[in-house]
Amino acid sequence: MRKNLILGLIAGGIALGGFSSCSNDNATTSRFEVRLTDAPADYAKVLVDIQGVEYNVSGNDGDWKVLPLSRTGVYNLLDFRNGVDTLLAGAEISAGKISQIRLKLGENNSVVTKSGETISMKVPSGSESGLKLNLHAELKAGITYVLTVDFDAAKSVVKEGNGKYSLKPCLRTYEKAVSGAVAGKVTPDTLSATVYLLKMNTVSQKNDTVATSIVKSGSFLIGGLAEGGYTVQVAPAYKYAPKSVQNVNVKVGDIFDLGVVAFQ
Template structure:
């Protein structure tokens, strides 16, 4: 993979950044996810110093088209995410429109642990001020839709031993990083809806994707009839938590929190939750 104007390897993170969305029907937002998975390599660990993730919203020749995504810098062992596992890096509300590129930024403290148990520095030929850009082909974020960018990192092809490495003098400088990443872009269009009683409780609803660690959370509120709906949800198993925001009148039973677990959401389908009572 060619290293371009920013060794933007922020997409590699072992801890997910949790996102919280508004009711998709009440605003004009889409939702953007960036996730990481990995093809295994012959190492014990590959810890990347992840600093930043950006997307480009304009023609690639326009330098002002880059936009930062909300992300907490952190170290991540990408070998934790192999064999179908993936890490959620970013989950954020985003304005509908086209995305042209994604850029990943890496800090200076990345390391690789060899099969000998020794921890080696992991550097890039042009330093951490250069970068990796991944171009996107016809990616459009639409209102009420979640769009996922999956970064498939190939460890075996990305980490190379230096040709002039001297094991007696510079053991820490054995490996260099030349990222090879396959980018998979897909729209996620699952949904979840239900009804809460009594509507006067004005509950807040959290849909928590419990099949992901750490969990990803989406939120909305019931309308005046007690109905709620969340669109653009990624596939997975969810736990729905409902919290009244008002108190019951003196002559009525008190409002109580409610939880419904084990709800499966799949792409292009809307899961219907049985009516929930908060009394």
């Protein structure tokens, strides 16, 4: 039985990305990442000073939380064209709702023309406090979500005349799914057990162990899994022989629910 992930989006989107898990900590958290990409523009460089990324779980101004940046500083948007992107920020955060994100810009924004001239760009006062994007998304525990922000340089750079430029950011977001998860329950719930996921390596034709999870209270959830077929093995710490469940077909964006693996 599979439980499909449901995402409610107002603007832009959320996506699934990949990570490996070696514990059961992700039963209450999700991996959330923000990535940056761009479309072509008729400049040599478009340099944007990104000083912060924050997310909001309720929509209230007092509920903004910091998403740690990969690096703070100037990004050349034109480095991320034709399907190329870069990680802006990411962290393990509590699973649940995200209402908004915002990008906070600094003052060191500029454009380099085709002739090689570097010209500073003024950012409108409203944008300096943060570029807000509405999401209203539900993050499920054990899944990695990647929000890709397309910072459209061609539309964002405005030529004001007299050789002056301003930056009026034009952003859109979109999603892509690249991972899934496996969940289940071991009974009795007092039984300590280790859960192994084995995936067939098409090169070596041997099973590779891709994730493990220590079960202490019965339930387990292993996320960030690539699409494909797995064998799940549940090995109690004592008394019982391991049990295996074969043909566990993990699909992108889904949590495959094994149900109950019972030991008596």
